Amino acid sequence: MPKSFTYAEAGVDRELRAKSKEALHALKQTYKHSQYGKVIQLPYGNIFPVGDKYFDLVIEGVGTKVLLAQLAEKFDTIGIDGVAMAANDVIRSGAKPLAVADNIHAQVSDPRLVAEWMKSIVKGANEAGCIVPSGEIGDVAEIIKGIAEGKGFDMVFACIGELNRNEVVFGDNIKPEDVVIGLRSSGIHSNGITLARKILFKQWGGKYDPYDIPEGFDRELAYEVLEPTKIYVKPFLNVAEKYEIKGAVHITGDAYLKFDKLMQFSKGTGFEFGDFSPQPIFDLIQKVASEIGAPITDEEMLKTFNIGWGFAVVVNKSDKDAVVDSFEKDSIQAEQIGQVTDSGRIVASYKGRKVLLK
Numbered sequence: 474m475p476k477s478f479t480y481a482e483a484g485v486d487r488e489l490r491a492k493s494k495e496a497l498h499a500l501k502q503t504y505k506h507s508q509y510g511k512v513i514q515l516p517y518g519n520i521f522p523v524g525d526k527y528f529d530l531v532i533e534g535v536g537t538k539v540l541l542a543q544l545a546e547k548f549d550t551i552g553i554d555g556v557a558m559a560a561n562d563v564i565r566s567g568a569k570p571l572a573v574a575d576n577i578h579a580q581v582s583d584p585r586l587v588a589e590w591m592k593s594i595v596k597g598a599n600e601a602g603c604i605v606p607s608g609e610i611g612d613v614a615e616i617i618k619g620i621a622e623g624k625g626f627d628m629v630f631a632c633i634g635e636l637n638r639n640e641v642v643f644g645d646n647i648k649p650e651d652v653v654i655g656l657r658s659s660g661i662h663s664n665g666i667t668l669a670r671k672i673l674f675k676q677w678g679g680k681y682d683p684y685d686i687p688e689g690f691d692r693e694l695a696y697e698v699l700e701p702t703k704i705y706v707k708p709f710l711n712v713a714e715k716y717e718i719k720g721a722v723h724i725t726g727d728a729y730l731k732f733d734k735l736m737q738f739s740k741g742t743g744f745e746f747g748d749f750s751p752q753p754i755f756d757l758i759q760k761v762a763s764e765i766g767a768p769i770t771d772e773e774m775l776k777t778f779n780i781g782w783g784f785a786v787v788v789n790k791s792d793k794d795a796v797v798d799s800f801e802k803d804s805i806q807a808e809q810i811g812q813v814t815d816s817g818r819i820v821a822s823y824k825g826r827k828v829l830l831k
Contacts, residue, residue: 478767480777483668487727487776516644516720516734517565520636527638529568532631533558537666538699543624544676544683545695548589551628554663556597557702558725559632561784564709565721567642568634570601575608580617580625582610590628593701600704603632620676640713644720647739647813651719652793653746655810656800658783660752662702664725665777669698669754672762672769680761689753697754705784708803712786716796720787724779732819733831735787743816748808749823750781772828775821782810 480487504512510522520527535554542551552575560570575594579586587610598605619625661669673679673694681687683695690697712718720735732744755778762769774780788796793809800807814820819831 477770477773478668478672478762479769479773480665480668483671485667487730513641515566515642516738517562517723517731520566520568520641523635525637526635527566527568527641529563529566529634529636530631531559531562532629533562534630535628535663537670538663539627540620540670541666541674541683541695541699543619543621543626544674545693545699546621546624547696547699548586548593550593550699550701552590552593552595553597553600553701553704555628555630556594556601556632557704558663559630560597560601560603560634560704560706561702561723561725563632563634564706564713565642565723566634566636567640567713567718567721568636569710570603570632570634570706572604572606572633573598573601574605574631576629576631577608577610578613578617578627579610580612580614580619581623582612583623586624586626590626597701597704601632601706603706642713642718642721644735644738647719647735647742647787649742649813649815650790651787651813652790652809653744653811653813654786654788654793654796654800654807655748655782656705656708656784656786657703657750657806658724658752658779658781659703660700661698661754662725662779662783664728664779666698668769668777669758672758672765672767673698680765687757690757703783703805705805708800708805709784709786711803712796712799715799716788716792718786718788722785722787724783724785728777728779729775729819729821729830736817736819741815741817743814743818743820744811745814745816745820745822746811747822748810749821752781755780771823771826772830775823775828775830780823785810787813 617625684693
């Protein structure tokens with residue numbers, strides 16, 4: 474039997490990353506400088522007080538999706554991904570995004586590329602309902618080479634949001650029988666791209682040229698993978714105004730393993746997922762991986778990709794239908810994808826069998 478292909482072998486070792494993150498504890502030495510009160514630790518980050526409000530500040534990158542933009546020479550959507558990655562992270566605490574700032578490292582500040590980047594950033598910020606008061610573009614050709622001459626770049630985005638104390642999603646009151654509502658993704662989003670690239674595209678040893686249209690698809694593969702990350706800000710905030718959000722998860726890197734953070738804050742809980750609606754791109758990745766002799770297990774898929782759901786909220790069972798209806802009214806497909814258990818494990822029923830993720 475051929476050896477299975479993992480995210481680590483593609484170049485992203487989640488175990489090494491987890492170990493390296495232990496060094497982040499050193500940052501607590503700076504919390505004494507918080508001028509208005511105690512920094513509050515949450516499952517996916519921290520918030521800090523400013524006056525009678527709390528601020529949530531996050532920074533995120535687009536990752537190697539920028540390489541696909543270069544490969545396809547399509548630059549008018551990648552900024553949406555950057556805004557989405559940061560703004561969707563901010564709302565996990567219950568905060569409303571106020572502003573986004575970008576930092577773009579470029580091989581060359583080509584005016585055409587910059588115009589396309591800005592077009593996409595504006596579109597993403599408008600969808601997230603926040604301003605872009607500042608940013609930076611640095612020409613660093615010795616660092617950024619790119620795969621096409623003069624078109625190399627990397628994108629990082631920061632987002633700041635504000636909230637009141639009574640709006641904080643602490644993640645510490647989750648109980649068995651609470652339900653997990655999934656919000657439909659727009660596709661692969663901006664995670665697992667390193668693995669997907671090396672399976673799908675000849676440029677990195679995969680099967681297809683960027684403009685090939687695989688069977689069952691209606692557009693070029695590069696454009697399919699470049700579909701921008703969905704921004705959930707406004708629909709989420711509408712729900713949070715009316716219902717108790719007990720936990721909120723942006724299903725990005727590590728995918729369904731991310732729910733372990735909630736288990737750490739709500740001791741004695743576990744999660745069981747039983748509803749996946751993967752877009753064709755996910756099945757294609759797994760199918761092609763087997764064809765080229767680098768099969769990807771179901772477990773690895775669930776630990777790497779969103780498999781159809783880009784964001785999730787944990788709510789009381791009694792609120793399930795109302796929460797789903799609210800998201801649907803905001804044109805976000807939503808449904809129950811799992812429930813909270815007392816197992817202390819993360820389990821997924823996928824393709825007819827149960828997969829233990831943690």
